[in-house]
Amino acid sequence: MKTFKYLSFLFLILFIGTSIYIAVQPNEFSFSRSRDIKAPSVLLFNKVNDFKNWPEFSPWIEQEPHADLNYGDKTSGIDAYYEWNGELLGEGSVRTLNLEKNKQIEQLITFIKPFDSNSNINWTFEPTETGTKVTWAMKGKQDFMTKMYTTFAGSIEENTSPDFDRGLYKLDSIVTAGMQKNSVKIDGITEYGGGFYMYKTTSVSGSNISEVMAKQYGEIMSYMSKNNIVSNGMPFTIYNEMNPENGNIIMSNAIPVMNKINVEDGSEVLCGFIPKTKVLKTTLKGNYTYLPKAWNAAKAYITQNNIATSPINPFEIYKTDPGNTPNPADYITEVYIPLEE
Numbered sequence: 001m002k003t004f005k006y007l008s009f010l011f012l013i014l015f016i017g018t019s020i021y022i023a024v025q026p027n028e029f030s031f032s033r034s035r036d037i038k039a040p041s042v043l044l045f046n047k048v049n050d051f052k053n054w055p056e057f058s059p060w061i062e063q064e065p066h067a068d069l070n071y072g073d074k075t076s077g078i079d080a081y082y083e084w085n086g087e088l089l090g091e092g093s094v095r096t097l098n099l100e101k102n103k104q105i106e107q108l109i110t111f112i113k114p115f116d117s118n119s120n121i122n123w124t125f126e127p128t129e130t131g132t133k134v135t136w137a138m139k140g141k142q143d144f145m146t147k148m149y150t151t152f153a154g155s156i157e158e159n160t161s162p163d164f165d166r167g168l169y170k171l172d173s174i175v176t177a178g179m180q181k182n183s184v185k186i187d188g189i190t191e192y193g194g195g196f197y198m199y200k201t202t203s204v205s206g207s208n209i210s211e212v213m214a215k216q217y218g219e220i221m222s223y224m225s226k227n228n229i230v231s232n233g234m235p236f237t238i239y240n241e242m243n244p245e246n247g248n249i250i251m252s253n254a255i256p257v258m259n260k261i262n263v264e265d266g267s268e269v270l271c272g273f274i275p276k277t278k279v280l281k282t283t284l285k286g287n288y289t290y291l292p293k294a295w296n297a298a299k300a301y302i303t304q305n306n307i308a309t310s311p312i313n314p315f316e317i318y319k320t321d322p323g324n325t326p327n328p329a330d331y332i333t334e335v336y337i338p339l340e341e
Contacts, residue, residue, distance in 0.1 A: 032137035182286025
């Protein structure tokens with residue numbers, strides 16, 4: 001009997017001590033996970049902002065892909081939400097409360113099953129030199145039952161942060177893979193209308209061509225602005241010489257203009273003219289890094305069909321303004337190889 005009383009008293013002390021220990025645990029929790037992703041913030045923001053994209057990167061839906069998902073009337077922007085119900089996932093919802101375009105998204109996540117709780121979710125998208133730092137954060141209150149659960153099963157951060165890391169990894173993979181999509185289309189033989197253009201010629205290697213092009217176009221546009229010359233189309237590049245053995249290229253970067261422009265002596269920016277001519281047109285949809293693929297396809301088509309080319313130098317026209325098109329997979333570049341009439 002004394003032993004039973006002693007054990008009962010011991011268990012009571014243990015129960016009270018454990019309850020006090022649980023009760024004094026923090027009333028709130030907060031944690032975050034970040035990942036540097038080589039992609040523009042607008043692409044990452046748009047992917048996260050629309051709940052219909054979440055099954056692509058959600059680490060929880062990955063665990064139960066056949067769970068029931070129900071979307072609200074809005075799936076992106078403020079007041080957008082979606083609900084889930086599954087055997088593993090339980091039941092709950094996420095709603096967007098506020099956002100700052102391409103910078104931040106604030107959300108409320110509500111769990112109904114297996115337990116009832118609310119937490120705040122915050123996404124931030126911070127531009128870096130190589131892309132965007134994406135941070136996924138979560139914070140909320142801890143009632144006594146939550147404290148008791150975390151005391152024995154580990155903190156919310158310990159249990160949830162690996163899922164955040166997994167979700168950011170998947171977000172990275174999906175967005176960067178989407179940026180790499182490309183296609184080449186041989187449009188066939190057509191006619192290029194020709195016209196005048198302002199240009200600047202230089203020699204480059206394959207490794208620095210992008211930097212040199214940007215510098216060249218900047219100087220041409222500065223000259224045109226200074227002399228009140230209005231452009232008449234999208235920029236293009238004429239390839240005067242392409243040496244596949246050493247990779248050296250002599251190119252003229254150009255901007256179309258309406259009429260012939262008389263330039264002053266000694267100017268590095270000149271005015272040229274392409275006559276109306278028959279061409280083989282090839283279109284690349286995708287990043288400029290895939291342009292060799294388009295050129296190779298065009299040259300192969302010419303060889304296979306025994307087509308005679310013209311002495312006029314080939315050129316490519318950049319139909320898309322990268323400043324208005326964040327995803328390089330949407331860039332359009334037209335390749336023209338002049339042909340004998």
